Amino acid sequence: xxxxxxxxxxxxxxxxxxxxxxxxxEKKIFMFNIMSSPGSGKTLLLEKSIAALxxxxxxxxxxxxxxxxxxxxxxxxxxxxxxxINTEPFGGDCHLAANLIQSALNELDLDNLDIVIVENVxxxxxxxxxxxxxxxxxxxxxxxxxEDKPLxxxxxxxxxxxxxxxxxxxxxxxxxxxxxFRENIKKINPQIHLFELSAKTGEGFKDWLEWIWRExxxxxx
Amino acid sequence: xxxxxxxxxxxxxxxxxxxxxxxxxEKKIFMFNIMSSPGSGKTLLLEKSIAALxxxxxxxxxxxxxxxxxxxxxxxxxxxxxxxINTEPFGGDCHLAANLIQSALNELDLDNLDIVIVENVxxxxxxxxxxxxxxxxxxxxxxxxxEDKPLxxxxxxxxxxxxxxxxxxxxxxxxxxxxxFRENIKKINPQIHLFELSAKTGEGFKDWLEWIWRExxxxxx
Numbered sequence: 001x002x003x004x005x006x007x008x009x010x011x012x013x014x015x016x017x018x019x020x021x022x023x024x025x026e027k028k029i030f031m032f033n034i035m036s037s038p039g040s041g042k043t044l045l046l047e048k049s050i051a052a053l054x055x056x057x058x059x060x061x062x063x064x065x066x067x068x069x070x071x072x073x074x075x076x077x078x079x080x081x082x083x084x085i086n087t088e089p090f091g092g093d094c095h096l097a098a099n100l101i102q103s104a105l106n107e108l109d110l111d112n113l114d115i116v117i118v119e120n121v122x123x124x125x126x127x128x129x130x131x132x133x134x135x136x137x138x139x140x141x142x143x144x145x146x147e148d149k150p151l152x153x154x155x156x157x158x159x160x161x162x163x164x165x166x167x168x169x170x171x172x173x174x175x176x177x178x179x180x181f182r183e184n185i186k187k188i189n190p191q192i193h194l195f196e197l198s199a200k201t202g203e204g205f206k207d208w209l210e211w212i213w214r215e216x217x218x219x220x221x
Numbered sequence: 222x223x224x225x226x227x228x229x230x231x232x233x234x235x236x237x238x239x240x241x242x243x244x245x246x247e248k249k250i251f252m253f254n255i256m257s258s259p260g261s262g263k264t265l266l267l268e269k270s271i272a273a274l275x276x277x278x279x280x281x282x283x284x285x286x287x288x289x290x291x292x293x294x295x296x297x298x299x300x301x302x303x304x305x306i307n308t309e310p311f312g313g314d315c316h317l318a319a320n321l322i323q324s325a326l327n328e329l330d331l332d333n334l335d336i337v338i339v340e341n342v343x344x345x346x347x348x349x350x351x352x353x354x355x356x357x358x359x360x361x362x363x364x365x366x367x368e369d370k371p372l373x374x375x376x377x378x379x380x381x382x383x384x385x386x387x388x389x390x391x392x393x394x395x396x397x398x399x400x401x402f403r404e405n406i407k408k409i410n411p412q413i414h415l416f417e418l419s420a421k422t423g424e425g426f427k428d429w430l431e432w433i434w435r436e437x438x439x440x441x442x
Contacts, residue, residue, distance in 0.1 A: 037258045038345050038374060039366025066346065068372050092376055094315070094346035122373070123346050124259050125287065125315035144365035144388065145260025151289050152343070153259060155313055167365065173394040 013130055016098035020105065020133025024116070030219040031116040032212075033096075033132055035156065036140035037149075038122030041166045043071045045140065045199040046119060050078040052209055053115075057216065060113045062104040064096040064121045071119060083107045087121060095126040098133055114220045115212070124149065128156040136215055142167040147180035150188045157188040162195070162211060169198040234351055237319035241326065241354025245337070251440040252337040253433075254317075254353055256377065257361035258370075259343030262387045264292045266361065266420040267340060271299040273430055274336075278437065281334045283325040285317040285342045292340060304328045308342060316347040319354055335441050336433070345370065349377040357436055363388040368401035371409045378409040383416070383432060390419040 024031055036042050050059055061082040063072040072084040083104040087093035101118065108116065118134060120127040128137075139160040141149055144167060150157045157163060163185050171178060178196070185194060193211055197204030245252055257263050271280055282303045284293040293305035304325040308314035322339065329337065339355060341348040349358075360381040362370055365388060371378045378384060384406050392399060399417070406415060414432055418425030 037260065037343070037366075038370050039258060039363075065373055067375060068369070070369055070373065092346070092350075094344070121346070122258070122370075123315070123344060125313070125342070125344050126347065129313075142260075142365065144363065144391070145258075148289070148291055149259050149343075152286055152291065154288060170365070170391070170394060173391060 013098045016102055017131035017133040020098060020102055023105070023110075024133065024135070025219075027110045027113075028220050029110060029113055029116055030216040031118065031134045032136040032138055032215070033118045033120055033127075033134040034138045034140065035120040035124075035127045035160070036122060036142075037124045037145060040122075040140045040142040040145065041199050042119055042122070042140050043074055045164070045166060046075060046117060047078060048199050048202070048205065049209065049212065050075070050080055050117075052205070053212065054078065054080055057114045057220075058112055059115045059117065060108045062101065062108075062116065062118045064100070064119060066092050066094070066121060075119075081108055094121055094123045095130050096120050096132055097130050101132045115216050124153045124156050128159050135219060136161040138162045138164065140164045140166050141181065141185075143170050143174055143176065143178070143181070147176060147184055150181075150184040154188045157185055157192065160189065160192060162193040163189075164208060165194070165196040166199055168196050168203060169201045234319045237323055238352035238354040241319060241323055244326070244331075245354065245356070246440075248331045248334075249441050250331060250334055250337055251437040252339065252355045253357040253359055253436070254339045254341055254348075254355040255359045255361065256341040256345075256348045256381070257343060257363075258345045258366060261343075261361045261363040261366065262420050263340055263343070263361050264295055266385070266387060267296060267338060268299060269420050269423070269426065270430065270433065271296070271301055271338075273426070274433065275299065275301055278441075279333055279335045281329045281337045283322060283329075283337065283339045285321070285340060287313050287315070287342060296340075302329055315342055315344045316351050317341050317353055318351050322353045336437050345374045345377050349380050356440060357382040359383045359385065361385045361387050362402065362406075364391050364395055364397065364399070364402070368397060368405055371402075371405040375409045378406055378413065381410065381413060383414040384410075385429060386415070386417040387420055389417050389424060390422045
């Protein structure tokens with residue numbers, strides 16, 4: 001019985017995600033959904049990405065958190081419009097569902113945007129189960145989290161189009177083999193686009209920015 | 222309607238948790254539930270803790286993962302009995318519920334155990350919502366995850382009796398202020414027992430082991 005209810009909720013979610021997809025197609029907006037565990041460095045990654053792109057493309061941000069507006073405060077300093085979703089009033093939800101994204105999109109001036117970036121709630125499990133009408137899903141895994149995470153949380157890596165291995169600047173201080181991260185991600189999803197970078201130092205950032213450009217162009221033009 | 226169903230499920234869970242509590246009281250077993258994000262170092266922490274305690278006290282382990290038996294394979298090398306719960310057949314659940322713990326306890330020889338340790342699924346959100354009949358809840362936060370996590374995921378820190386700040390050996394390589402971790406944890410939960418340690422180097426381990434001893438003694442004797 002529990003499973004039936006979950007299916008029903010997911011069915012409603014999927015229908016709203018489809019509405020969002022249509023709306024974004026009409027408005028020629030590219031939207032990606034960035035997901036990870038808490039503390040993988042999503043916000044810094046986005047701060048740096050927005051700084052690099054914002055002069056050439058019009059970006060809007062939707063930030064999901066259970067509570068606090070810390071990430072949206074950080075991101076609003078980049079000068080692009082930011083909408084915060086706090087899931088606490090909705091039972092402290094551990095993911096963003098399509099209906100929340102729909103409300104957040106209503107707060108953005110979509111006629112004057114090319115890219116919408118959704119920073120999901122920090123959680124390597126549940127957000128993978130919810131379509132939010134995005135064009136692409138991006139998962140961030142940082143080196144200190146360990147190379148076994150793609151094997152232990154496979155759904156996230158299976159549904160993602162792009163994976164970022166972040167915090168590579170910490171490699172000299174950790175006992176690990178970075179090639180194992182690559183191997184395990186590719187084992188779960190051989191087609192995934194894989195980037196290894198440090199949002200802190202900027203190493204490896206160029207390829208990631210090019211991916212955004214490439215994907216956005218197919219939608220915007 | 223969705224909320225009604227969730228309440229019902231939680232009600233059933235709570236009832237089973239209560240049964241577990243009674244059973245463990247009868248058997249004079251101390252059970253703690255250790256929770257964190259993926260990659261905070263729970264498994265290494267437990268390997269070292271078990272190695273330090275197992276000659277003086279009889280320990281059993283229940284390991285929750287969505288899939289893979291990697292953690293239980295690592296922990297079984299310590300020589301103590303380990304039961305693995307994979308939640309994938311149950312929809313890839315992002316937490317351990319009381320009914321799964323009840324089944325796992327049936328697999329352990331409870332007449333010959335003093336402590337049961339539950340390593341929960343790596344997730345800083347959902348496991349906090351589910352009572353599993355444990356005596357104490359422990360949350361692990363590692364330095365690379367960042368000092369804002371208690372503020373962003375407050376429920377976990379609110380329900381935990383004990384918090385461990387792990388990977389303090391990485392402090393020289395991270396731009397952070399460790400006192401902020403302490404402050405933010407205490408802001409959410411002033412009564413929490415707080416330990417700062419490195420499971421890798423063993424620094425700070427003694428106080429954590431003493432906490433286990435102290436808590437276990439109230440139940441065992």
